[in-house]
Amino acid sequence: MNPYAVFLLYLMTILGVVALVLGLNRVLGPKPVATGTKLEPFECGATPVSTLNVKAVPVKYCAVAIVFILFDLETVFLFVWALGAQPLTGFMLFTFFVFMALLVLILLYVYKARLIEAVTE
Numbered sequence: 001m002n003p004y005a006v007f008l009l010y011l012m013t014i015l016g017v018v019a020l021v022l023g024l025n026r027v028l029g030p031k032p033v034a035t036g037t038k039l040e041p042f043e044c045g046a047t048p049v050s051t052l053n054v055k056a057v058p059v060k061y062c063a064v065a066i067v068f069i070l071f072d073l074e075t076v077f078l079f080v081w082a083l084g085a086q087p088l089t090g091f092m093l094f095t096f097f098v099f100m101a102l103l104v105l106i107l108l109y110v111y112k113a114r115l116i117e118a119v120t121e
Helices: 003-028 060-084 090-113 115-120
Strands: none
Touching: 060 090, 060 115, 090 115
16 A cells, blocks of 8 residues: 555544544533623632733743753753663764754853843843
């Protein structure tokens, strides 16, 4: 059988199962009634004084979050590399140093762009 046909069949099966589960949930699932208690705000048990205090999250936090996830994933990759590099060869050391060089370049970019300082201001 053609690999594309197998992939298409697999994709259609996944989409069918998701549609079936969502449809069954809509038909058989609970239908909550919007009561007064249900519509009350749930924030520490207190009603909000005003909506003027609500502010959007600044965009600068997104850059810090992306950098955090990037360094977090690189740490995981370092552990995987350390476990997989049992016969330590020259090529394995080369890949390690390339990876560490990229890590240092990213760290220098974060320092030079002052991403961390922008958040603490």
